[in-house]
Amino acid sequence: MSYSTALPTHHQTHNPLTDAYHGKSAETRHLKPNELSTGTTIMAIAFSSGVVLCADSRVSTGTYIANRASDKISQLHDHIWCCRSGSAADTQALTDYVRHYLGQLAVETGRVPEVKVAAHLMRRLCYENKDNLMAGVIVGGWDPVEGGSVYNIPLGGACMSMPFAIGGSGSTYIYGLVDSEFKEGMTKEEAVALCKKAVSHAMSRDGSSGGIIRTCVVTGDGCEREYVSGNRLPYGPAGW
């Protein structure tokens, strides 16, 4: 995995009023004017019989919060979901494409599509259009072959299978927390609790994450969607 380092060049003189940098943080200054970003905290954990996906709900345009209760967890197929981060427009379009392809595949093969296939489709779209996209996606779900699984697809269009994954601007604040608290073979309850705890910590430190916590638990039996409202978060001052 590599990161492109587009450093500002030395001859840039800053005019605080007209500058494109004005009022923008490092996370949001690459956005086009008026582009919505899900400056975000997202994560997913695979547990014994399925997977839990979790996300905050803030959508911002620079410093302005465009939506404080959005849903960044999207359904790709009956038992396959994904967490979106980056440009809201790009990730919505991507999930639409993957949902379409998965639907077609399910009809052609007559069986339940694998999470691996969903992740592969997402990766292909992300990789082949990497110059025009700003999307970091975590694909998670359940299939009869592998059970619960999580795939992380970061900015460049890599795709890796992981026991858990975190993403979005807020994820940088919780790497240590999740690394130390995660353990192999968690129960559903433990996984959900860790997700809520970690995401609430990220939301309290990351300016572009906040609002409520949304979760989606996927098992062979189906999906359960829940949320934790902003004044009941496990961590952080209430009412942000």
Add this chain to the structure above:
Amino acid sequence: MASSGSGYDLSSSTFSPDGRIFQIEYASKAVENAGTALGLRCRDGIVLCVEKPLVHKMLVSETTGRRIHTVDSHSGVAITGFVSDGRQIVGRARDEAANYLETYGTTIPPEVLTSRISSYVHYFTLHGALRPFGASTLVAAYDPGTKEHSLHMVEPSGVSYEYYGCSAGRGRQSARTEMEKLAINPKQGEGELIDVQEAVKQLAKIIYTLYDESKDKPFELEMSWLCEGSGWRHEGVPKDVIASAVEWAKKEIEEAEEEDDDEMEE
């Protein structure tokens, strides 16, 4: 044939008044006169077998004019009929398999591969400017997703079915009768189904039983398998395994003939 001269047999885009498409029937005729191709689904894999007639005494027969082709690591096809038509089908099958892997990141399931080959073959029966394929295709494939193996056959008309055992070419009728005696159909048989080692021997026996040295051209046996033993990869059956199967088959046939002679004397 009654259809000749009526004008309804000139194009596959025209039905005859009694609802037939003669060009497709003629294409099937081309397969019926070609070398016998057999496929058996066993307990632990699939065996494909083709009788390749040696059209010339100086032919380097091991490497040229192959009738069995690998499509991708987990699937292979046996072709009989117009060999060159068959190669066109193989090329398409390979494209479909590679394209599926590229798009979805997993191996193409057997039913999907077969249905895509079928669609391709069928397309050539629709257009006035095209000629149907004069070849039948036996598809052996393994599905890593479901961990199951299956055998399909695509005919010149574009129809395809899944089989426990199937045959095409000159000896298809008698071969089918012989295959029905083998333990390959889980719905009929009691006891265990045969394995690929046994199937190689039985297929060799069927081919040699049908062969009449005085009438038929000399031939070479081409065999491949896709089984547990090959790591579910489509591979040629080793030369020595084929040779000993053929030896066994010839002895079996000889013994059966001797018994028949004895009975006649009594």
